[in-house]
Amino acid sequence: MWKFSTALLMGASVLAMSAAHAQQAATPTAEEEAAKTETSSYVGRIEVQGAGTALGSGYIIREETPKARSTVTREGLNNIVPSSNPYQAINVLPGIRQDQDDATGLFGGDITVRGLRADQLGFTINGAPVNDSGNFAVYPQEYTDNENLAEIFVTQGSADTDAPHVGASGGNIGIVSTQPLDYLNFRVAQTIGEENLFRTFGRFDTGWISGGDAKMFISYSLSDADKWRGEGTADRAHVDGQFYLKIADASSFSVNWLYNDAINNFYRQMSKSQYETLGRDFEYDTFWGSAGYPIHLTGVNGVAQNESLSVVSPEYGINTTRSNFWPLQVNPFRNAVVNVKWNLQLADDLRLDIEPYLWWGYGGGGFGRTESEAGSVNGMAFGDLNGDGDQIDTILLYRSSVTRTRRPGVITKFTWEATEDLTFKVGGWYEKAQHRQTQPYSYVDDNGVPLDVWALSESCNTVVCVDGQTYAVQGRDQLTKTTGYSFFGEGTVELFDDALKITGGLAYRAIERDGYALLPIAILTEGNPSYDPDAKYPQVNYNELLPSAAVSYNLDETSQFFASATKNMRAPSNFVLFTYNGAGTAQIIDDNIRAETSWVYEAGYRYTGEFLTASVTGFYNDFQDYLATAQIDPTTKTTANIGGVVIQGVELEVGTAPWEGFTFYASATYTDSELQDDLANGVSGGIIRYLPTAGKELTDTPEWLLAASIGYENSGFFASITPKYVDERFFTLMNDGSVDSYVTVDASLGYRFDESWGMMKGAKITLFGRNLFDEDYLGQIESTSTPNATSQLATDGVYVFSAASTNFTPGSPAFVGVTLTVDFGESE
């Protein structure tokens, strides 16, 4: 696989070089040039600067693509504290509803776009996909440093035809990094803020080197902050870099890399009633380890020590156990992404882009948990955990769900301008991911700290080993090999003097998953009657042919009408491959599960005038086989296709050019969602019972989202104020439970020093504020599959479903931070 890619890359480079030479031969001679100038008038040189403008406070650009698309530019990215993650940057765009655990963004959070979750959206960094290959989750705090971003764009409805996604039934969020600067520069930025936020950032740009062909940058940031409620911290180190090499006139080679190393303590999620009685400050216990509340009970042979006994919390007055002690809730993760690009102009009308990438990650999420010495998991016995010689105790442990992922892939695309009015794109994507998931236990010391947070130790004194063996007890142990690939082709024709543009595309996307169950151990233990070293469960395949069509018509230079229709797909997560029943057997849970597909129809109008830029888009998403938890047979409740969902609405955004120093931006989104079918939610008397969800709204899909941003800039001073309104949201499919609407107001204020002092050539000091009016609200909803929050009658009119529940994460309180950024080096 790699050898083939290398050969292809070599071949393409050779082609590029010869093409460049061929171009030189075609250059007219001096005489020909002179002849031309005699009958030809030279108009002059016109400079065009890119789209990093101050339009609409940095939240809108002059868009032309025939589908819904919104962009945050560098200007908009400057409005938020630099520790922020990409979800926070796109907060005000139409269709976006996001909330992070805290204002710093270091702990992560969630997002929905038109009601679709992150694991239904595609997420790319410079074109490379970064969704988890197993369950398509995205952890935004792991990928970027704000200073190195050029823009973030969102296609709310669908990913592009050439997108490398199999888990995107909704749209795509794309992150674009800056290129290295053309001149030598050293930037340093220091941020301090509430929550003891401390962040140091440094970036070095070489400028053009090696005769003007190559340039690169490398940056490093170190951040830490305390949680705003309870105890615990976030610690993050991040490296970004890019190497850019110009090959011939319009070809380039570049390498982007990022490395992130972070360890956070989790914030505690709470039920609605806990939020209502204990308030948003409810958190994990901090009192364990103090007098009267020891972490571990002294071991006594023959006497059962039960560390799972609950006590009344002196902090909250409710029952709690040692498992809720804060140092036991840890999220360590390190990941790297390398993205190489050959962007080659092979001939005047032919471009080739070859972009291999590699995603690597290791880490997990760990929580406190008690286990009984007499018990076992997946057929693996715990045995004496506290060393007192008996096996009757229940002991506090730390269990971590660990993930190890390696995903190399490559995207290749040819763009051929057949004629001035006809363009074709053809290409493919191939990726082979290996995803190993384990769930080991670690001992906990007398201070309540896990001995092995990173789950890297192999010592049986640190990690809990199976009684009498030298290998670890695992709550799960599975390997998923996922091969994703796609072929795509797209043609665009421009008619009537380029006023009418028609695009048609077809993508074939496929994913094959091979699940290797590495439990029960019996299967892998030689001599055991169940021994089967080739134990592997059947492959699952999901593939879809995904057509797309789009039309845009430019009425004149300011008005554009567009319409598009696209089919999207999202494959089921890899956990449908594995189930761990009491005996520890792994098997495919549901042979009938299908990929979620959707048809997205959009139509809209864009106005781009000198002062005003606006767009209004109507959308209609028709989902088939929506994936959620359901009762698929009398004995199994799991992820399943629950039928159709329709999400429709209107998105509007407006931005202005600077006027008297002010720029304005506003967005409004109206979303109407409807479940088409009843939900198979339970079983009684051997018969599956249905919840009457047909006609109900989707969870976490607010009807109204409103946002605005007012920016002001004048002689060095700059400021912005950004309010956002999120409407009420249901958290059950029966719509009998909801979280209130809320308004948050963010702001920034700063001053740019334009003077230069010696090597120091510019400085900026910025004050950032988030949720300045300290709104108290429930921001994140843990599960979007909760059926009902109160007792509900089944469709048969007889059976009664009892209430289910989910957890929430409150929005973070008012936050203020300040950053000083200084640049050193040459002038532009």
Added chain:
Amino acid sequence: MEWLFTWRHRIALSVTGVLLAVILIGWFTGVNFMPEPKPLPQGPEIMISLGAPPEPTPPEPEPPPPPPPEDMPLEPDRPREPIKPRPPRPPQPQRPPTPQAVQPPTNTPAAAAPTTQQAVDPIRVMEAAYIAAVRAQLEAIKRYPTSKEARLQRPKGDVTIWFVLSRSGEVIDSGIEQSAGSILDRGAQTALTRAKFPPFPAEAWRGQQTHRFTAKIGFTPG
């Protein structure tokens, strides 16, 4: 290096404090620590004499041809030059000072030359004005390409386009004279489709039903 990690907050804050102090002191006192800017190159020494009037400047030759090709380098094989600040326009050759100030006023040839110039080329002036109008229209509708490839690859380069306008200002034909890659070429051509050029003045390019123009569009991702 453990100590570096342990003391990182204090080190970072100290450095920040120093930088902030330097910036604020510099800002408040208006002290500019930059080295003295190099003085502009002196022109030739201006001599004032009461002697005979200087050699009359010969009448201006025929108006100079369109700007020399130096602006349109034909060096595709050379690597792009590192981006330097635009060199300032070479200082206009100093005209000998008009002798009027110290000489009895006479009809100096220098004064005569411009009149002669104007009398010869009102058409050229009109054509130059039209070219300026074409340029202004391109300036008004210029836009960096917004395709996905353009946003992700952010190419930079100069595209020389040619276009033929009819007397009514309609674009009859167009093409690329000097390519900068298909992404930017497309951006340049799209600009042309948005442009609305005025009709030719009656006297400009008399006898020609169409006229060919070239323009160099320099794209910078910004």
